[in-house]
Amino acid sequence: MTPLVLQNTLSRQKEEFMPADGKVVRLYCCGPTVYNYAHIGNLRTYIFEDLLHRTLTLHGWGVDHVMNITDVGHMTSDSDSGEDKMQKAAQREQKSPWELARFYEDAFFVDCARLNIIKPNVAPRATEHVAGMIALIQRLEAEGYTYETDEGIYFDTARNTDYGKLAGLNLAAQMAGAREDVNIDVGKKHPADFILWFTNKPTHIMKWPSPWGEGYPGWHIECSAMAMEYLGETLDIHCGGIDHIPVHNTNEIAQSECATGHPFARFWVHGAFLNVVSPHAEASGGKMSKSGENFLTVQRLIDRGYDPLAYRYLCLTAHYRSELAFNVETWESLNAATKALGKIYELKSRIGENDDLSEEEYARARQTVFDAISDDLNLPRAVAALHEAKSYRLWREFDSVLGLDIESRSRAAVATPADxxxxxxxxxxxxxxxxxxxxxxxxxxxxxxxxxxxxxxxxxxxxxxxxxxxxxxx
Ligand SMILES: [Zn+2]
Structure with a gap:
């Protein structure tokens, strides 16, 4: 069987993947901060992680898939400044942060189901795992990796000799540019140092007692604590969006490896952005933001008459490490995806179970698709090979990875409406x-x-x- 090869962000090259125990893959994915609806750019990352999960299953392994729910501690800036996103949104919607979190968590999983994203085995909430976070910070404190400021407990990056290895960061260069960094004012020794536990936030609603006083955890410690609680000290694969590489995932590695002395994850796999373009709008291009009219949700796609699976299909047509452009003026990519998906669903009525492929040709086409998927999830190549084979049977067989509901949506030969x-x-x-x-x-x-x-x-x-x-x- 063709081995599975994945691009490992840590080594910056493709490596052959096997779970450490040869049987079950311990997969951790950074989950949503549940303060608003997910936009389709975020969801592209979860579709990529779902494709990875399904590919691991295709290779015969079990998958223990954990994805956290961030319902406290993620500040409006990914480095620790600003306000807590949950608290800010709760004020806006006049709900308690807890009500807000449950509402958007539910909405997130509804969107995932519409996109055929398999639910993780466990989706732990940060607010329910604070004790584990405190224990992990205490471990770091005991080893001398922390210091206290008026803001709370910080991680001392200077003590971590390989800090920044995931992103190839250079601490000395960052220090040189630090004078312009506002964060240094809050008592940080180095601009890259990051908060583990916030204290001194009297207006914050979600607070827990701790050895350092009442407060709440930083965003980064949440992922390390929950990942290790459910999957052990070394994960097989840790996933996220590429925006997480320089700060969030880098800090997860630093605090986890300093606490345990083991590698935190064997493979780091990152998905690229959806790039929303609006050629006539003043602010065109860039990452999709939560404000403004480029904020596209699954519900908005449905309201405009699109099948959410057309968006899933569109994500299959670009490699997960390539940016995918989405023109919100013409919607042309989603229109083309809708058409292509319709053609797949029509295959059954057009050619049925008996395509023109001989057994040998079928086996060859099957191998081509399998090899493409196994080559760092090259779904665009797999989909192209499937279109070329013109075989309903083959599409149906690989739908375990594609997740396009091909069997249930395909119609047997029936009268089609006039076109x-x-x-x-x-x-x-x-x-x-x-x-x-x-x-x-x-x-x-x-x-x-x-x-x-x-x-x-x-x-x-x-x-x-x-x-x-x-x-x-x-
Ligand atoms: Zn995370």
């Missing part, structure tokens, strides 16, 4: 003109063209791919 191919030329022309009018947002003209088409005895509807026209039956 453009069956329409008279004059209707096709009017339909095209209406699509153009809608594209240029000329709605009065689009309405006039709708009326014109209807006058010929057709029903006119809208779909993500444009105007849909059906002949009236009566």
């Amino acid at each position: 453009a191919d069956d329409l008279p030329a004059e209707i096709v022309t009017l339909k095209q003109q209406r699509d153009d009018a809608r594209k240029s947002k000329d709605f009065p003209r689009s309405d006039a063209l709708r009326a014109e088409i209807e006058a010929f005895g057709y029903t006119v509807g809208d779909s993500p791919t444009g105007t849909v026209v059906k002949k009236n039956l009566l």
